[in-house]
Amino acid sequence: MPIADDVTDGTDVLANGVSLKAGRLKTSPIGDIVTDDSLPEAEDEDKLSIPVINIAGFSADGDDTSIRRRKIVSEITHACETWGIFQIINHGVPQQLVNDVRKQAHEFFSLPPEIKERIRVETQKLSESNNYHQQGFLRKPADPMNTSWREDLAYSSSWNKTKSMIERAWLDTSASTVETAHEYLKSKDDFGMKLLEILAEGLGLDSGFFLQNLCHVRTSEKPYYWRVNFYPPCQHTEQTIGIPPHTDPCILTLLSQRNVSGLQVMKGDRYVDVLPTPGALVVNVGDLLEAWSNGRFQSAVHRVVVSTKQERVSWAFLMFPPHSFVVEAPEQLIDDEHPHLFKPLNHVDMLRALYEGLQVALKSGDTRKLLPKVLFYELARLNKSVEIDS
Numbered sequence: 600m601p602i603a604d605d606v607t608d609g610t611d612v613l614a615n616g617v618s619l620k621a622g623r624l625k626t627s628p629i630g631d632i633v634t635d636d637s638l639p640e641a642e643d644e645d646k647l648s649i650p651v652i653n654i655a656g657f658s659a660d661g662d663d664t665s666i667r668r669r670k671i672v673s674e675i676t677h678a679c680e681t682w683g684i685f686q687i688i689n690h691g692v693p694q695q696l697v698n699d700v701r702k703q704a705h706e707f708f709s710l711p712p713e714i715k716e717r718i719r720v721e722t723q724k725l726s727e728s729n730n731y732h733q734q735g736f737l738r739k740p741a742d743p744m745n746t747s748w749r750e751d752l753a754y755s756s757s758w759n760k761t762k763s764m765i766e767r768a769w770l771d772t773s774a775s776t777v778e779t780a781h782e783y784l785k786s787k788d789d790f791g792m793k794l795l796e797i798l799a800e801g802l803g804l805d806s807g808f809f810l811q812n813l814c815h816v817r818t819s820e821k822p823y824y825w826r827v828n829f830y831p832p833c834q835h836t837e838q839t840i841g842i843p844p845h846t847d848p849c850i851l852t853l854l855s856q857r858n859v860s861g862l863q864v865m866k867g868d869r870y871v872d873v874l875p876t877p878g879a880l881v882v883n884v885g886d887l888l889e890a891w892s893n894g895r896f897q898s899a900v901h902r903v904v905v906s907t908k909q910e911r912v913s914w915a916f917l918m919f920p921p922h923s924f925v926v927e928a929p930e931q932l933i934d935d936e937h938p939h940l941f942k943p944l945n946h947v948d949m950l951r952a953l954y955e956g957l958q959v960a961l962k963s964g965d966t967r968k969l970l971p972k973v974l975f976y977e978l979a980r981l982n983k984s985v986e987i988d989s
């Protein structure tokens with residue numbers, strides 16, 4: 600279905616009860632950022648800035664006692680506990696690679712609609728999740744979950760399967776393009792591994808805790824999900840949203856965004872912009888890491904708003920555990936004050952249950968279950984009486 604201005608009737612509030620006007624976009628220090636003055640200003644700018652953490656000089660085999668290393672571990676741990684989202688600079692993913700992939704994404708989304716339509720049909724025939732989607736829809740009361748103004752190119756699973764999907768989807772691209780995409784994925788993977796080491800250390804676990812548990816099977820199985828999101832400008836921003844509020848159902852998401860804002864994270868009862876910072880990667884704690892850390896780290900509720908003026912592109916790299924791996928909080932994180940919060944989770948079963956739960960909620964009109972985290976907590980949390988913060 601083409602992206603079109605096929606305005607439909609609807610109210611100002613999305614299916615999940617969140618009004619688009621609750622958030623705002625503001626100017627970034629790097630300029631060239633979409634602004635929307637009709638949205639309310641934040642009350643306390645200082646307190647409501649997403650942490651930007653510089654990890655220059657962090658080395659995996661560095662001296663554990665170095666002040667610099669401890670500072671980085673403590674900043675990242677604090678950000679995961681309080682925000683569930685933060686930006687990292689000097690992460691080691693080469694800027695040239697980011698620029699190359701950005702250029703390729705732009706070229707892909709600029710292809711004529713009939714070519715993209717062919718790619719959509721071909722990739723969706725091959726796979727339900729590894730494909731090119733178009734979700735350029737304004738709100739339709741009969742199908743509220745379909746409110747999303749976005750195209751995306753998504754791949755998951757093993758490197759080989761991913762590679763063939765990239766090749767099939769990017770029919771008109773050269774072999775070097777595919778190589779660049781792979782180098783980029785590999786580079787983000789390396790950074791993700793480094794981050795997992797920092798996170799384990801921050802929780803007081805052996806620094807290899809997450810890596811050991813993920814790596815022993817990782818050589819044959821790489822269950823990643825890579826999504827390149829494209830948000831065309833939209834003249835009816837009050838009637839749609841780039842991505843509705845959600846949490847990512849993974850361990851970590853590593854995201855690059857161009858210098859157009861739009862990503863917002865929920866903090867308390869309001870949304871705060873994740874302003875594009877030159878060279879930074881955005882890191883999101885996913886639901887599985889929240890469960891694995893026994894609730895110490897919080898998965899971030901986030902959404903994307905669209906602009907009337909500028910297109911936006913982002914690249915989300917979602918890290919999952921191997922299919923057969925069961926995520927369970929380690930005993931070091933459980934005591935009388937911190938009781939076991941989540942059931943053991945196999946992420947494939949969890950995703951299936953979430954999806955099925957969503958379908959049931961949609962059919963029954965139970966909109967509370969469409970709120971981010973509500974279904975996840977219902978499925979996975981042992982102590983259901985805990986307040987859901989979204």
Ligand SMILES: O=C(O)CCC(=O)C(=O)O
Binds near residue numbers: 826842856862
């Ligand atoms: O476009 C963005 O900044 C965020 C994308 C996102 O939340 C996702 O792909 O899960």
Ligand SMILES: [Fe+2]
Binds near residue numbers: 846847
């Ligand atoms: Fe997300």
